[in-house]
Amino acid sequence: MKKSNALLGLAGAIILISLIAWGYQVNNGLIVTNMRNPFSWGLYIATFAFFVGVAAGGLIVSSSVYLFNIEVLKPFTRIASLSAFASILGAGAMILPDMGRVERVWKVFLHPNFQSPLVWDVVVITAYLIITFLSVYVQLLPDWKKEGHGFLNGWTRKRSQEDINSFSKKWSKRVALVGLPVAILIHTVTALIFATQASRGWWNTAALPPDFVSVAVASGTALVLVISLLAVGKEQFEEYRGAFRTMALIVAGSLVIHFFFLSVDLIVHGWWGNSEAEEIHALIFGRYGFLYGLEILLPAFTMIFFFTEKGRSSFKALMIGSVLLFIGVFAHRMMLMFPAFNVIPLSLSLSGAGIESWAYPVALGQLREGLPVFVSSWDYSPTLVEYAVALLPFGQVLFVVTGAMKMYNFLPQKRIESPPTNEK
Numbered sequence: 001m002k003k004s005n006a007l008l009g010l011a012g013a014i015i016l017i018s019l020i021a022w023g024y025q026v027n028n029g030l031i032v033t034n035m036r037n038p039f040s041w042g043l044y045i046a047t048f049a050f051f052v053g054v055a056a057g058g059l060i061v062s063s064s065v066y067l068f069n070i071e072v073l074k075p076f077t078r079i080a081s082l083s084a085f086a087s088i089l090g091a092g093a094m095i096l097p098d099m100g101r102v103e104r105v106w107k108v109f110l111h112p113n114f115q116s117p118l119v120w121d122v123v124v125i126t127a128y129l130i131i132t133f134l135s136v137y138v139q140l141l142p143d144w145k146k147e148g149h150g151f152l153n154g155w156t157r158k159r160s161q162e163d164i165n166s167f168s169k170k171w172s173k174r175v176a177l178v179g180l181p182v183a184i185l186i187h188t189v190t191a192l193i194f195a196t197q198a199s200r201g202w203w204n205t206a207a208l209p210p211d212f213v214s215v216a217v218a219s220g221t222a223l224v225l226v227i228s229l230l231a232v233g234k235e236q237f238e239e240y241r242g243a244f245r246t247m248a249l250i251v252a253g254s255l256v257i258h259f260f261f262l263s264v265d266l267i268v269h270g271w272w273g274n275s276e277a278e279e280i281h282a283l284i285f286g287r288y289g290f291l292y293g294l295e296i297l298l299p300a301f302t303m304i305f306f307f308t309e310k311g312r313s314s315f316k317a318l319m320i321g322s323v324l325l326f327i328g329v330f331a332h333r334m335m336l337m338f339p340a341f342n343v344i345p346l347s348l349s350l351s352g353a354g355i356e357s358w359a360y361p362v363a364l365g366q367l368r369e370g371l372p373v374f375v376s377s378w379d380y381s382p383t384l385v386e387y388a389v390a391l392l393p394f395g396q397v398l399f400v401v402t403g404a405m406k407m408y409n410f411l412p413q414k415r416i417e418s419p420p421t422n423e424k
């Protein structure tokens with residue numbers, strides 16, 4: 001109880017800090033960030049993409065258990081659905097600070113442009129929020145019936161416990177049937193927001209949507225794994241070792257698919273071999289080599305580690321592998337930005353001067369002494385305000401998960417063994 005109260009207090013403090021920073025940004029404008037005309041997406045979009053992926057992965061795990069009858073993971077379907085619900089709340093909240101004029105967000109709903117992938121992202125996020133809520137709700141109904149309390153469950157008092165159990169099981173499968181394709185769709189649409197930008201060579205690839213889904217399964221499963229480990233503790237680890245080993249293998253297998261798409265994409269860019277592809281490779285392996293190294297090496301370590309017996313057989317090993325994966329996946333989301341925005345898509349061929357491709361400089365969007373008016377690249381790094389605002393979804397996820405698990409029963413049910421008989 002004390003631990004839950006401390007976590008809720010920490011979550012509240014994180015959210016408060018973020019809201020204060022966001023208020024400062026709203027009052028002064030997006031100029032307080034380090035984003036500019038040549039680098040219009042940054043930490044906010046990277047954080048949004050991270051949480052969308054985690055959310056999609058959580059519901060994929062929960063839905064797959066019901067649809068494919070994965071018995072070993074059934075004790076943790078509630079936690080999987082809860083992690084998906086909390087993560088999509090965080091993702092939806094994170095997109096708002098990036099808009100700048102957040103008071104105009106209602107126009108997206110009143111005057112949607114269905115040719116824009118962003119509108120479809122709003123549609124699937126809204127649908128996903130409803131589905132994840134329903135997934136959590138129907139799974140908790142049997143316990144709420146037994147305990148005589150819960151959320152929106154007054155109608156359950158008129159039904160027997162058997163009816164509620166049957167209703168919960170039936171509707172959990174129905175929600176899963178809808179939730180699995182929607183979970184895949186939400187991250188596919190998010191990937192298409194990037195992939196459909198034909199002028200950005202780093203994004204414009206058909207490998208991006210399936211790669212996004214594979215990373216989502218890995219990171220979403222890892223979050224379910226971490227929450228489940230913390231929920232049962234070291235004391236009950238052995239009882240659910242099989243479930244934890246299965247989740248670790250799902251993470252590792254998804255990362256194999258991720259690295260397949262990643263390597264294919266690099267080969268295609270290298271084989272293409274034009275000036276834009278060469279510039280992209282110079283950026284990812286040179287200028288941003290450290291960040292790209294985190295993106296590659298940390299998930300690769302987790303993948304290999306989780307395939308080993310040692311890596312998936314202890315509480316500590318599973319926690320370390322999952323945390324390293326989160327860092328690597330977040331670096332992956334940040335690395336979406338740098339090679340795309342530092343390759344200027346507008347160019348001019350000056351054959352008489354022997355210049356095949358001369359990049360147009362882009363107006364910075366800020367007139368200030370000591371700063372150029374036009375730039376050909378922008379060394380983006382988030383400001384302190386951006387870091388503070390980007391804490392919002394982390395605080396939200398911590399608050400929702402901790403609060404929900406404190407109020408309701410998301411822990412796996414204890415197994416009741418049959419008493420020994422005297423029969424010989």
